[in-house]
Amino acid sequence: MRLRPHHLALLLTVALPLAACGANDPSEGTKAGGNAPVASAQVRAAPGLFTHDQIEQAMPSAQPASASTTPAPASPNGQPAATPPDPAMIRLQVLLDRSSFSPGVIDGLHGENVRQAIAAYREAKALGTGDAVDAALIQSLATADAQPVMTEYVLTPADVGGPFSPSPAGEDLSVQAAQGTNFSTARERIAERFHMSEDLLQALNPSVDFARAGVAILIPALIDRPLPQVARIEVDKAEKAVKAYDAAGTLIAFYPATIGSGDNLSPSGNLTVVGVAPEPDYLYDPSRLTFGKGERVIVPAGPNNPVGSVWIDLSRDTYGIHGTPDPSKIGKTASHGCVRLTNWDAEQLAAAVKPGVPVRFV
Structure with missing residues (x-):
């Protein structure tokens, strides 16, 4: 702009x-947003697309990030279906985010932003040129940051309570000036707070009503560095x-x-x-x-x-x-x-x- x-x-x-x-201060200066501990009395969401352990243990494919791993399956109407998130790519994107070599939005998908972040990280760390996701890259990222890449977070009243504004529509800025520039939903606010797409947030927590406080959700364990x-x-x-x-x-x-x-x-x-x-x-x-x-x-x-x-x-x-x-x-x-x-x-x-x-x- x-x-x-x-x-x-x-x-x-x-x-x-x-x-x-205006996000809440980090808890103990480590996890962004001050992740609250999960108490037994709090509601746990039903398991989503991947579990915590599936993401933690996933190993990215040893090939260029720009390469497609599998073709997108066809939907019932014959059109290509949306590419599903990859647990190994979620892990890789979180590690890149915490290294300050940003993949942009954490969405679990291969893409140009991830490819460029990998290439920049490899060059900066003397791992050679190109965007290969190889053992040297994974070892470097994991050695630099051995903490878990996912964690549980309990939605608070501040997360879900607004204020919210309608989604920006069109180019008439006078409408937005009158209606405000807050997040449009609690889900949008939470997704941005944890640097992830709304689609991935929902896929990892499919049963969650993001307007309800007290629910434990699975999110990236960001580090405020x-x-x-x-x-x-x-x-x-x-x-x-x-x-x-x-x-x-x-x-x-x-x-x-x-x-x-x-x-x-x-x-x-x-x-x-x-x-x-x-x-x-x-x-x-x-x-x-x-x-x-x-x-x-x-x-x-x-x-x-x-x-x-x-x-x-x-x-x-x-x-x-x-x-x-x-x-x-x-x-x-x-x-x-x-x-x-x-x-x-x-x-x-x-x-x-x-x-x-x-x-x-x-």
Whole structure:
């Protein structure tokens, strides 16, 4: 999205916490969201598509992540059925997420975002080039992080109690400005909190009513591990990725990204970070833009705001790196010139940058 958030100048000096969208503080500084222990009096959901142990023990296939393992079966109407999640891919995606080499949304599916994250991790860890899921990759990920990849979490009243807003519909931002930018359902909120798709969340917990507190669900065991200080950022438009480096030139984070389009190109060359705006309002001003139509409007802050939960302002007017209301589309669609990440990836990056950090578009 190519537009500076409203009141940005008032926010640039605010220190951005890792969970800028207002998630609960991590429990003991380890699992994101403060996972509650499961007591015997709490309701346990019926088993889902995979059990905890099936995911923990699954071994990814020793082939390029871009390769398809099995053809999608045909549905009764003769059309290809949706590819089912792979427990080994869930495990791999969680490990990549915890390493800061983000696969984007954890959905248990092979895809381009996962392939690129694997290739970036292999290069950074001197495991060779390419995207092969081999023994060296698995050993490196497992050695770096031996904790379980799945855990149980008990839904709290705060998880299920709202407030909620209608799903954004169409391009009329005045409607969203009036209706709000909160999550549309408790299931959407919980899925984003644990970096996963709503489909996978439901498949792992098929009997759960996500509007009900006190139910134990199976979710990724995320780890709140902040980045070291970022010394420079590279935005790779061809690869649709954002890469963060430390002062020694080491690649410390990789994020899939949505970057520009044919009609609304992203910048080229060198810019710098100007500042960070957590939970920004979004100002749509058609007089300053080359896209869209309608009246000037301010869309309030919220996770489903057009620029998501955080904005990293860049030194070219109206351009930034920011979050998104639809994490499942990252790397799969175009933006209006800016650089869009999942909210959680944008928050992690924003917490590790300072004004003056160089940002190179290649």
